[in-house]
Amino acid sequence: MDMNELETRFHQLSWKLHPDNFVKATAEERELALERGSQLNDAYRVLRDPVARVEYLLAIEGMRKEGATKQQAPPELLEEVFELNESLDELRGARAANQDGAEMAALRRRLEEAAKGFEERLADVDEQLMAAAKEWDATVHSGDRAAGRAALGRMNEILNRRSYIRNLVRGVTQELAQE
Numbered sequence: 578m579d580m581n582e583l584e585t586r587f588h589q590l591s592w593k594l595h596p597d598n599f600v601k602a603t604a605e606e607r608e609l610a611l612e613r614g615s616q617l618n619d620a621y622r623v624l625r626d627p628v629a630r631v632e633y634l635l636a637i638e639g640m641r642k643e644g645a646t647k648q649q650a651p652p653e654l655l656e657e658v659f660e661l662n663e664s665l666d667e668l669r670g671a672r673a674a675n676q677d678g679a680e681m682a683a684l685r686r687r688l689e690e691a692a693k694g695f696e697e698r699l700a701d702v703d704e705q706l707m708a709a710a711k712e713w714d715a716t717v718h719s720g721d722r723a724a725g726r727a728a729l730g731r732m733n734e735i736l737n738r739r740s741y742i743r744n745l746v747r748g749v750t751q752e753l754a755q756e
Contacts, residue, residue, distance in 0.1 A: 580625065587621045628703070628739070631710050631732050640729050641736075651738045654698070661691050661745065665752055672755070685753060692749040695742050702739045709735055 592598075594614040599607045623629045635641040650658040668684045709731045716725035 578624065578630075583621070583624055587617065590617050627707055627710065628736075631706060632736060634710075634713075635729060635733050635736065638729055640733050649741075651741060654742070657691070657694070658745065661688075661695075661749070664688050664691065665749065668752060688749050688753055692746050692753075695746050695749075699739065699742045699746065702735060702742060706732060706735045706739065 591614065594610050594617060596607070596610065596614075599610045602610070623633050632641060664684060664687050668681070668688060671681055671684055709728055713725060713728035713732065716722075716728055
């Protein structure tokens with residue numbers, strides 16, 4: 578999707594639906610223009626965000642299954658997640674015991690480094706997601722429905738992995754924000 582073209586088209590349509598163009602219109606027409614303007618803004622917000630765009634695509638294809646089952650750590654991250662959870666438990670324990678600043682600082686640094694590593698993994702996952710989305714685009718143009726379904730399945734798996742990693746980073750960030 579060409580983002581410049583998307584933005585240009587959005588601005589063109591926004592102007593057509595702008596309230597100034599409906600000053601003399603009936604109340605029903607003004608209401609309809611506001612509703613359509615809201616829909617346009619929502620669509621633009623989704624289309625300009627690559628992750629939201631994939632989530633929307635999977636939702637309309639009936640394939641978004643995040644949350645349908647309890648999230649599990651991706652196998653390649655099990656050891657790191659285990660270590661991260663141990664560090665979080667140590668931080669909570671140290672905070673509860675009012676331990677000295679040096680130990681707390683060391684725990685915080687370790688967690689900050691872990692969060693940074695997971696943020697880097699998140700960037701890698703985003704690249705994988707964009708590659709899978711391009712793969713799906715190619716299947717749409719080729720008409721290969723089986724390959725399209727497979728690409729949608731990969732995008733769903735990648736989004737679930739992304740969600741898991743994002744939640745890890747969010748949990749560490751929230752824990753570090755507590756004092």
